[in-house]
Amino acid sequence: MVSVRVNGQERSFDGDPSMPLMWYLRDELGLTGTKFGCGVALCGACTVHLDGEAIRACSIAMADVAGKSVVTIEGLDPKGEHPVQVAWRNVSVPQCGYCQAGQIMQAAALLAKTPAPTDKQIDEAMYGNICRCGCYQRIHVAVRNASKGA
Amino acid sequence: MTHHRNQHDVAIANVSRRKLLKGIAGTGAFVIAAQFPAVRQAMAYATGAGAMAHGVVTNPSVFVAIAKDGTVSIVAHRAEMGTGAARTSLPMIVADEMDADWTRVRIVQSPGDEETYGNQDTDGSRSVRHFIQPMRQIGASVRKMLEQAAAKQLGVDDKDVVAQFHEVVHTPSGRKLGYGEVAEIAAKLAVPAPDTLRMKKAADFRYIGKGGVTIVDLHDITTGKATYGQDITLPGMLFAVIARSPVVEGKVMTYDATATMKVPGVVKVVKIDPTPPPAAFSPLGGVAVIAKNTWAAMKGREALKITWDNGPNANFDSVSYKAQLEAVVRKPGRLERNEGDAEAALASAAKKVTAEYYSPHIAHATMEPPAATARRNDGKWEIWTSVQSPGGARDDIAKRLNVDAKNVTLHNALLGGGFGRKSKWDFAIEAVLLSKAMDGAPVKVVWTREDDIRHDFYHTVTAERLEAGLDKDNKVVAWRHRSAAPSFMANFKPDPKFPGEIELGMGFVDTPFNVPNIRLESGEAQSHVRVGWFRSVNNVAHAWAIQSFVAEIAHELGRDPKDMLLELIGPPRIVPAPEKATTAWWDYGEPHDVYPVDTGRLRKVAELAAEKAGWGRQLPKGRGLGIAAHRSFVTYMATVVEVAVDDKGNIAVPRVDTAIDCGFCVNPERVRSQIEGAAVMGLALAKYGEITLKNGAVEQSNFNDYQVVRHDEAPAVTNTHIVEHGLDVPSSGVGEPGVPPFAPALCNAIFAATGKRIRRLPIGNQLA
Numbered sequence: 038m039v040s041v042r043v044n045g046q047e048r049s050f051d052g053d054p055s056m057p058l059m060w061y062l063r064d065e066l067g068l069t070g071t072k073f074g075c076g077v078a079l080c081g082a083c084t085v086h087l088d089g090e091a092i093r094a095c096s097i098a099m100a101d102v103a104g105k106s107v108v109t110i111e112g113l114d115p116k117g118e119h120p121v122q123v124a125w126r127n128v129s130v131p132q133c134g135y136c137q138a139g140q141i142m143q144a145a146a147l148l149a150k151t152p153a154p155t156d157k158q159i160d161e162a163m164y165g166n167i168c169r170c171g172c173y174q175r176i177h178v179a180v181r182n183a184s185k186g187a
Numbered sequence: 188m189t190h191h192r193n194q195h196d197v198a199i200a201n202v203s204r205r206k207l208l209k210g211i212a213g214t215g216a217f218v219i220a221a222q223f224p225a226v227r228q229a230m231a232y233a234t235g236a237g238a239m240a241h242g243v244v245t246n247p248s249v250f251v252a253i254a255k256d257g258t259v260s261i262v263a264h265r266a267e268m269g270t271g272a273a274r275t276s277l278p279m280i281v282a283d284e285m286d287a288d289w290t291r292v293r294i295v296q297s298p299g300d301e302e303t304y305g306n307q308d309t310d311g312s313r314s315v316r317h318f319i320q321p322m323r324q325i326g327a328s329v330r331k332m333l334e335q336a337a338a339k340q341l342g343v344d345d346k347d348v349v350a351q352f353h354e355v356v357h358t359p360s361g362r363k364l365g366y367g368e369v370a371e372i373a374a375k376l377a378v379p380a381p382d383t384l385r386m387k388k389a390a391d392f393r394y395i396g397k398g399g400v401t402i403v404d405l406h407d408i409t410t411g412k413a414t415y416g417q418d419i420t421l422p423g424m425l426f427a428v429i430a431r432s433p434v435v436e437g438k439v440m441t442y443d444a445t446a447t448m449k450v451p452g453v454v455k456v457v458k459i460d461p462t463p464p465p466a467a468f469s470p471l472g473g474v475a476v477i478a479k480n481t482w483a484a485m486k487g488r489e490a491l492k493i494t495w496d497n498g499p500n501a502n503f504d505s506v507s508y509k510a511q512l513e514a515v516v517r518k519p520g521r522l523e524r525n526e527g528d529a530e531a532a533l534a535s536a537a538k539k540v541t542a543e544y545y546s547p548h549i550a551h552a553t554m555e556p557p558a559a560t561a562r563r564n565d566g567k568w569e570i571w572t573s574v575q576s577p578g579g580a581r582d583d584i585a586k587r588l589n590v591d592a593k594n595v596t597l598h599n600a601l602l603g604g605g606f607g608r609k610s611k612w613d614f615a616i617e618a619v620l621l622s623k624a625m626d627g628a629p630v631k632v633v634w635t636r637e638d639d640i641r642h643d644f645y646h647t648v649t650a651e652r653l654e655a656g657l658d659k660d661n662k663v664v665a666w667r668h669r670s671a672a673p674s675f676m677a678n679f680k681p682d683p684k685f686p687g688e689i690e691l692g693m694g695f696v697d698t699p700f701n702v703p704n705i706r707l708e709s710g711e712a713q714s715h716v717r718v719g720w721f722r723s724v725n726n727v728a729h730a731w732a733i734q735s736f737v738a739e740i741a742h743e744l745g746r747d748p749k750d751m752l753l754e755l756i757g758p759p760r761i762v763p764a765p766e767k768a769t770t771a772w773w774d775y776g777e778p779h780d781v782y783p784v785d786t787g788r789l790r791k792v793a794e795l796a797a798e799k800a801g802w803g804r805q806l807p808k809g810r811g812l813g814i815a816a817h818r819s820f821v822t823y824m825a826t827v828v829e830v831a832v833d834d835k836g837n838i839a840v841p842r843v844d845t846a847i848d849c850g851f852c853v854n855p856e857r858v859r860s861q862i863e864g865a866a867v868m869g870l871a872l873a874k875y876g877e878i879t880l881k882n883g884a885v886e887q888s889n890f891n892d893y894q895v896v897r898h899d900e901a902p903a904v905t906n907t908h909i910v911e912h913g914l915d916v917p918s919s920g921v922g923e924p925g926v927p928p929f930a931p932a933l934c935n936a937i938f939a940a941t942g943k944r945i946r947r948l949p950i951g952n953q954l955a
Contacts, residue, residue, distance in 0.1 A: 053451060056482040064426065064480040069418035070411020072603070073481075074554055075636040079890040082554060110411030117410035125409045129401050132860055133269030134408035135415055135554040135603030160899035167890060169554045169604050170269050171867025172860070173901035 044112025054100035081166030091146035110138035124183035132170035153186030216254035229381030235776035236317035241301035257367030264304035268605030272314035284326025299577030299597035312920025336373035398856035416573030434883035446490035452483030512650035520708035527704030532665035536656030555603020559618035563627030580612035644719025649728035671710030692773030694729030701757020734815035734931030759787025800827035800844035813935025836954030869929025
């Protein structure tokens with residue numbers, strides 16, 4: 038039995054403890070905002086916050102999140118008004134949109150730690166999040182706009 | 188479809204952008220003019236839309252419903268894969284032409300049903316090109332009906348009322364009725380004859396051409412609520428992954444699922460037989476593992492022991508195939524276009540320039556790997572997936588199941604990228620087969636990234652040889668271009684081993700150069716993988732070779748590449764359909780008189796991109812500018828890339844300037860996003876894109892060995908320069924045309940920066 042807090046709610050899971058957090062969120066809890074992109078931490082589409090850190094939910098087992106707190110895109114802000122989400126909408130970042138929840142979660146974690154990142158810090162933080170539509174230019178602008186350095 | 192409407196039910200709470208509804212009948216609002224379908228169309232110009240399957244539907248009752256509170260529901264009948272065309276731009280055209288307030292518009296995604304909605308094949312950059320006129324007609328019809336209804340309700344003359352921004356105003360008295368207040372009467376009126384419609388003038392548009400409307404799914408996407416095929420969740424749903432034959436045409440000889448069945452959660456193992464070629468979009472042979480969650484299915488798949496019969500492609504090797512294709516283009520091929528006498532002109536040329544180019548198979552790698560869910564209930568099938576052609580998929584699935592298409596409903600979710608991959612619905616057929624094996628229980632087939640990279644319908648591999656003959660004044664007087672690439676037509680008929688007219692029509696037989704002697708030949712090339720179409724298709728290879736070669740000629744002559752390009756394009760003129768073309772001039776299925784090959788427009792984008800990029804400006808060492816111009820999908824595009832190459836051969840792209848002429852531009856904001864994205868995709872395929880095969884199997888598997896461009900290496904700034912036109916210049920699409928000019932502009936910039944000429948893609952470590 039694994040106990041984990043997801044978006045502020047206590048949950049318990051008695052399935053396969055080797056199941057990655059991503060499949061638990063998607064298949065068991067129906068929290069499909071966390072996307073499946075590669076399964077091996079290469080694309081960032083499944084990025085969530087684990088005790089405040091941006092992590093790839095596809096590559097951490099349920100056994101390893103026991104007692105921890107997970108925040109997904111659905112729980113980032115009750116009204117979807119997190120400064121990163123607002124910045125994303127203000128510059129119309131998304132095209133297909135599939136990777137954007139992961140991008141937003143990554144950017145939110147960056148700005149929580151580094152409120153005024155340099156361009157290089159944004160590059161480094163966002164490097165692991167692939168966007169195949171190629172929205173990077175706008176992602177970069179949105180992260181900067183949401184930061185204190187904007 | 189179901190009952191049309193309940194006139195007393197004005198609840199619109201069930202109209203959700205997130206829910207997949209059965210068309211507009213589910214809105215509970217007044218469906219406009221259900222009884223009187225419009226049959227004629229009010230087109231100012233002809234397009235190829237009519238020749239597409241099921242053509243165009245302009246009946247407002249199919250597309251528009253208005254609730255008593257004034258909420259307007261507009262159907263999005265095409266697939267939304269990120270261009271914004273399906274769910275934002277087309278409905279926005281309807282809304283503008285009916286003078287609705289966009290903030291009071293809700294979008295209803297249609298199911299796959301072309302008989303009702305018209306062609307839904309979202310491909311070929313056709314959505315705006317084919318549907319700007321029908322959508323305007325629908326909007327104008329509704330506007331007129333609302334005016335007539337208001338006049339009737341107020342007991343006044345039709346000519347004294349005018350619809351203005353969600354209200355109908357009686358001009359003499361100033362009395363107003365909201366759209367919702369007149370909808371019930373409007374719904375009973377006949378659709379006005381198309382020739383009585385009063386279309387807006389461009390100056391009266393509120394939304395069209397302005398770029399002020401954001402995509403309708405923006406909030407849902409940024410809050411994780413947007414739903415894609417991978418996200419479909421049904422009660423009691425099972426999850427499946429499939430071990431597919433590593434080699435196309437391969438099949439399962441034996442398999443042992445003993446260990447698989449011991450994995451907790453695994454429910455069933457099902458063998459899938461391959462379809463012999465031509466297999467169209469049939470599933471590959473393999474073994475499916477069905478389980479209670481995706482993870483269990485994946486673990487079960489790992490535990491399978493399968494012996495494969497790899498079939499006739501078991502020895503295919505992409506390295507030897509490359510050599511084979513290159514040998515093909517060194518010999519005469521099948522004649523596709525012939526003007527003058529290029530052979531003689533080459534033989535007598537004062538100078539000759541020759542170059543060969545090779546570009547490999549590439550994978551689409553949409554961010555959302557393919558997925559589909561199917562279920563059968565009382566003999567009726569329902570499928571939830573993300574496909575570019577929902578109507579085509581639904582009809583094909585009905586045929587395969589041998590049931591009436593009316594018993595098959597295909598709900599199309601958002602597509603997490605399409606790029607041509609999701610034009611092929613093999614994954615939806617897999618879901619149906621597996622649900623059938625489970626007595627109709629809902630089964631979701633999940634493709635992993637490895638499945639996606641290894642079992643794609645790949646962008647074709649191409650070898651090209653170009654030869655130019657110059658006279659004593661250094662004018663290009665002869666042009667011979669040979670191209671060899673396996674054809675995607677091998678999916679649909681016995682491998683023709685030569686490209687079809689669609690493939691040849693993409694930047695090859697329509698070469699617009701002003702050269703007196705032109706000879707174009709294609710070479711024999713057999714297909715050993717599933718070849719598909721990838722965003723802008725054969726234009727990618729053709730434009731890369733031709734536009735690189737132009738810069739090579741310029742270098743040979745010590746001339747400026749932009750001047751050379753403009754000289755080859757020649758003076759502004761309409762290029763006639765080549766008389767001696769042995770291949771039909773497809774030209775994207777459009778009438779030549781409406782969408783001619785206009786070299787004036789091609790020149791203009793080349794000049795505009797060059798001017799905006801500051802062509803000729805001084806650059807520090809290791810930096811260079813490159814230019815390329817290419818017309819594809821009847822849109823004109825030119826790109827100038829600025830590249831910086833360091834002493835280790837690493838490439839950075841500080842700036843891109845792209846000029847685009849897509850006729851009358853409906854949504855400039857989304858045009859910009861497409862151009863920005865095309866630069867990233869163009870850079871990805873130029874830098875990294877390569878699928879290789881050994882013993883018939885794909886060697887790449889995930890984003891580690893099939894790399895794409897990431898945040899830090901993406902072009903820092905892509906500037907989009909749109910050539911402005913009025914409604915008199917027919918609109919064309921933008922999803923694809925941005926890609927072809929990028930790679931040649933980049934390679935030309937690399938040459939300017941380093942003196943190294945790239946003749947084989949991807950660039951990889953060639954600059955190291």
